[in-house]
Amino acid sequence: GAVVSQHPSWVICKSGTSVKIECRSLDFQATTMFWYRQFPKQSLMLMATSNEGSKATYEQGVEKDKFLINHASLTLSTLTVTSAHPEDSSFYICSAANYNEQFFGPGTRLTVL
Protein backbone atom coordinates (compact mmCIF):
# COMPACT_ATOMS: atom_id res chain seq x y z
CA GLY A 1 0.00 0.00 0.00
CA ALA A 2 0.88 3.65 -0.24
CA VAL A 3 3.42 4.95 2.27
CA VAL A 4 4.37 8.43 3.39
CA SER A 5 7.73 8.85 5.07
CA GLN A 6 9.20 11.70 7.06
CA HIS A 7 12.81 12.49 7.73
CA PRO A 8 14.16 12.94 10.28
CA SER A 9 11.96 11.18 12.80
CA TRP A 10 13.39 13.36 15.53
CA VAL A 11 15.75 16.31 15.67
CA ILE A 12 17.26 18.45 18.40
CA CYS A 13 18.66 21.84 17.48
CA LYS A 14 19.91 25.01 19.09
CA SER A 15 17.78 28.11 19.25
CA GLY A 16 18.31 30.31 16.21
CA THR A 17 19.15 27.54 13.78
CA SER A 18 16.99 26.25 10.94
CA VAL A 19 15.66 22.74 10.57
CA LYS A 20 14.36 21.05 7.43
CA ILE A 21 11.82 18.24 7.57
CA GLU A 22 11.11 16.11 4.50
CA CYS A 23 7.85 14.44 3.62
CA ARG A 24 7.90 11.85 0.83
CA SER A 25 5.22 9.79 -0.82
CA LEU A 26 7.12 6.59 -1.51
CA ASP A 27 5.10 4.85 -4.19
CA PHE A 28 2.61 7.38 -5.43
CA GLN A 29 2.48 10.94 -6.61
CA ALA A 30 0.77 13.61 -4.57
CA THR A 31 -0.10 17.01 -5.96
CA THR A 32 -1.21 18.11 -2.50
CA MET A 33 0.38 17.46 0.86
CA PHE A 34 -0.63 18.82 4.23
CA TRP A 35 1.53 19.85 7.16
CA TYR A 36 0.30 19.67 10.76
CA ARG A 37 1.77 20.23 14.19
CA GLN A 38 0.67 18.74 17.46
CA PHE A 39 1.42 19.64 21.06
CA PRO A 40 1.17 16.91 23.73
CA LYS A 41 -2.42 15.89 24.35
CA GLN A 42 -3.61 18.53 21.91
CA SER A 43 -5.23 18.11 18.53
CA LEU A 44 -3.49 18.35 15.21
CA MET A 45 -3.31 21.86 13.90
CA LEU A 46 -3.23 22.33 10.15
CA MET A 47 -0.35 24.61 9.31
CA ALA A 48 -0.43 24.73 5.53
CA THR A 49 -1.42 23.03 2.32
CA SER A 50 1.53 22.27 0.10
CA ASN A 51 0.84 22.35 -3.64
CA GLU A 52 3.30 20.94 -6.15
CA GLY A 53 4.75 23.66 -8.33
CA SER A 54 3.07 26.54 -6.57
CA LYS A 55 3.12 28.43 -3.31
CA ALA A 56 1.81 26.80 -0.18
CA THR A 57 -1.44 27.96 1.34
CA TYR A 58 -0.97 28.83 5.01
CA GLU A 59 -3.61 28.74 7.71
CA GLN A 60 -4.41 31.88 9.61
CA GLY A 61 -1.86 32.58 12.31
CA VAL A 62 0.92 30.50 10.76
CA GLU A 63 3.95 32.57 9.82
CA LYS A 64 4.91 31.70 6.26
CA ASP A 65 8.33 33.32 6.62
CA LYS A 66 9.07 31.13 9.60
CA PHE A 67 7.67 27.87 8.28
CA LEU A 68 8.91 27.63 4.72
CA ILE A 69 7.24 24.98 2.60
CA ASN A 70 8.56 23.78 -0.73
CA HIS A 71 6.77 21.17 -2.82
CA ALA A 72 9.42 20.66 -5.48
CA SER A 73 8.13 17.42 -6.93
CA LEU A 74 5.10 15.18 -6.85
CA THR A 75 6.73 12.98 -4.21
CA LEU A 76 8.49 15.47 -1.96
CA SER A 77 7.44 18.38 0.24
CA THR A 78 9.76 20.03 2.74
CA LEU A 79 9.02 22.13 5.79
CA THR A 80 11.84 24.36 7.02
CA VAL A 81 11.53 25.88 10.47
CA THR A 82 13.69 28.98 10.25
CA SER A 83 15.39 30.56 13.25
CA ALA A 84 13.82 27.98 15.51
CA HIS A 85 12.96 28.85 19.10
CA PRO A 86 11.93 26.62 22.00
CA GLU A 87 8.25 27.41 21.41
CA ASP A 88 8.59 25.74 17.99
CA SER A 89 9.27 22.44 19.72
CA SER A 90 6.46 20.18 18.62
CA PHE A 91 5.48 17.11 16.68
CA TYR A 92 5.17 17.79 12.95
CA ILE A 93 3.15 15.47 10.70
CA CYS A 94 2.55 15.50 6.98
CA SER A 95 -0.07 13.75 4.90
CA ALA A 96 -0.59 13.08 1.22
CA ALA A 97 -3.51 11.88 -0.84
CA ASN A 98 -3.44 9.03 -3.31
CA TYR A 99 -6.65 9.18 -5.34
CA ASN A 100 -9.30 9.40 -2.60
CA GLU A 101 -7.28 7.95 0.23
CA GLN A 102 -5.24 9.95 2.70
CA PHE A 103 -1.93 8.67 4.09
CA PHE A 104 -0.09 10.11 7.04
CA GLY A 105 3.61 10.29 7.76
CA PRO A 106 4.98 8.96 11.06
CA GLY A 107 5.80 12.44 12.29
CA THR A 108 8.93 14.37 13.26
CA ARG A 109 9.65 15.35 16.83
CA LEU A 110 11.44 18.72 16.93
CA THR A 111 13.08 19.87 20.15
CA VAL A 112 14.65 23.31 20.19
CA LEU A 113 17.06 23.96 23.04
Next chain:
Amino acid sequence: AQSVTQLDSHVSVSEGTPVLLRCNYSSSYSPSLFWYVQHPNKGLQLLLKYTSAATLVKGINGFEAEFKKSETSFHLTKPSAHMSDAAEYFCVVSESSTNRDDKIIFGKGTRLHILP
Protein backbone atom coordinates in the same frame (compact mmCIF):
# COMPACT_ATOMS: atom_id res chain seq x y z
CA ALA B 1 1.00 -2.04 20.74
CA GLN B 2 -1.08 0.88 19.62
CA SER B 3 -3.65 0.49 16.92
CA VAL B 4 -6.77 2.17 15.62
CA THR B 5 -9.41 0.33 13.65
CA GLN B 6 -12.16 2.09 11.80
CA LEU B 7 -14.51 -0.74 11.14
CA ASP B 8 -16.16 0.65 8.03
CA SER B 9 -14.34 2.16 5.07
CA HIS B 10 -17.64 3.52 3.69
CA VAL B 11 -20.92 4.41 5.39
CA SER B 12 -24.04 5.60 3.58
CA VAL B 13 -27.02 7.14 5.38
CA SER B 14 -30.03 9.10 4.24
CA GLU B 15 -30.26 12.78 5.06
CA GLY B 16 -32.00 13.29 8.38
CA THR B 17 -31.14 9.84 9.73
CA PRO B 18 -28.58 9.03 12.46
CA VAL B 19 -24.89 8.60 11.74
CA LEU B 20 -22.64 6.03 13.41
CA LEU B 21 -18.95 5.80 12.54
CA ARG B 22 -17.15 3.11 14.49
CA CYS B 23 -13.67 3.22 15.94
CA ASN B 24 -11.86 0.73 18.15
CA TYR B 25 -8.41 1.27 19.59
CA SER B 26 -5.73 -0.39 21.60
CA SER B 27 -3.28 1.51 23.73
CA SER B 28 -0.76 0.70 26.43
CA TYR B 29 -1.05 4.10 28.05
CA SER B 30 -3.83 6.51 28.82
CA PRO B 31 -4.62 7.74 25.34
CA SER B 32 -6.09 10.89 23.95
CA LEU B 33 -8.64 10.17 21.25
CA PHE B 34 -9.71 12.42 18.42
CA TRP B 35 -12.11 12.50 15.53
CA TYR B 36 -11.23 14.61 12.52
CA VAL B 37 -13.15 15.35 9.35
CA GLN B 38 -11.59 15.98 5.98
CA HIS B 39 -13.46 17.46 3.05
CA PRO B 40 -12.07 17.06 -0.48
CA ASN B 41 -8.78 18.87 -1.03
CA LYS B 42 -8.88 20.27 2.50
CA GLY B 43 -6.84 19.54 5.61
CA LEU B 44 -8.11 17.77 8.69
CA GLN B 45 -10.57 19.62 10.90
CA LEU B 46 -10.99 18.64 14.53
CA LEU B 47 -14.50 17.46 15.41
CA LEU B 48 -13.92 16.50 19.02
CA LYS B 49 -11.38 15.05 21.43
CA TYR B 50 -11.27 12.94 24.55
CA THR B 51 -8.47 13.54 27.03
CA SER B 52 -9.54 11.67 30.20
CA ALA B 53 -12.29 14.04 31.24
CA ALA B 54 -15.97 13.28 30.57
CA THR B 55 -16.48 10.07 28.62
CA LEU B 56 -19.23 11.58 26.46
CA VAL B 57 -17.64 14.22 24.32
CA LYS B 58 -19.59 16.77 22.34
CA GLY B 59 -18.05 18.26 19.24
CA ILE B 60 -18.83 20.66 16.49
CA ASN B 61 -21.66 20.36 13.96
CA GLY B 62 -23.76 18.19 16.25
CA PHE B 63 -21.29 15.30 16.47
CA GLU B 64 -20.49 13.49 19.68
CA ALA B 65 -18.52 10.44 20.71
CA GLU B 66 -18.46 8.23 23.77
CA PHE B 67 -15.27 6.78 25.20
CA LYS B 68 -15.94 3.23 26.41
CA LYS B 69 -12.86 1.81 28.03
CA SER B 70 -14.37 -1.63 28.59
CA GLU B 71 -15.10 -1.91 24.88
CA THR B 72 -12.01 0.06 23.77
CA SER B 73 -14.29 2.03 21.51
CA PHE B 74 -14.75 5.67 20.59
CA HIS B 75 -17.63 5.68 18.11
CA LEU B 76 -18.74 8.91 16.48
CA THR B 77 -22.45 9.69 16.26
CA LYS B 78 -24.80 12.38 15.05
CA PRO B 79 -28.59 12.29 15.46
CA SER B 80 -29.47 13.68 12.05
CA ALA B 81 -27.22 13.72 9.01
CA HIS B 82 -26.91 16.72 6.70
CA MET B 83 -25.68 16.72 3.13
CA SER B 84 -22.73 18.84 4.25
CA ASP B 85 -21.56 15.97 6.47
CA ALA B 86 -20.41 14.00 3.43
CA ALA B 87 -16.64 13.71 3.94
CA GLU B 88 -13.84 11.45 5.18
CA TYR B 89 -13.61 10.90 8.93
CA PHE B 90 -10.50 9.84 10.81
CA CYS B 91 -10.23 8.38 14.28
CA VAL B 92 -6.86 9.14 15.87
CA VAL B 93 -5.12 7.93 19.01
CA SER B 94 -2.35 9.92 20.62
CA GLU B 95 -0.21 8.77 23.49
CA SER B 96 2.13 10.76 25.64
CA SER B 97 4.15 9.60 28.59
CA THR B 98 7.20 10.86 30.40
CA ASN B 99 9.50 8.07 29.32
CA ARG B 100 8.77 7.74 25.66
CA ASP B 101 8.16 9.85 22.60
CA ASP B 102 4.66 10.84 21.72
CA LYS B 103 2.94 8.48 19.32
CA ILE B 104 0.05 9.27 17.07
CA ILE B 105 -1.83 6.60 15.17
CA PHE B 106 -4.39 7.29 12.47
CA GLY B 107 -7.28 5.07 11.51
CA LYS B 108 -7.64 4.38 7.80
CA GLY B 109 -10.65 6.63 7.54
CA THR B 110 -14.36 6.20 6.91
CA ARG B 111 -16.00 7.89 3.97
CA LEU B 112 -19.48 9.09 4.84
CA HIS B 113 -22.00 9.34 2.02
CA ILE B 114 -25.26 11.18 2.54
CA LEU B 115 -28.18 10.10 0.38
CA PRO B 116 -30.86 12.68 -0.46
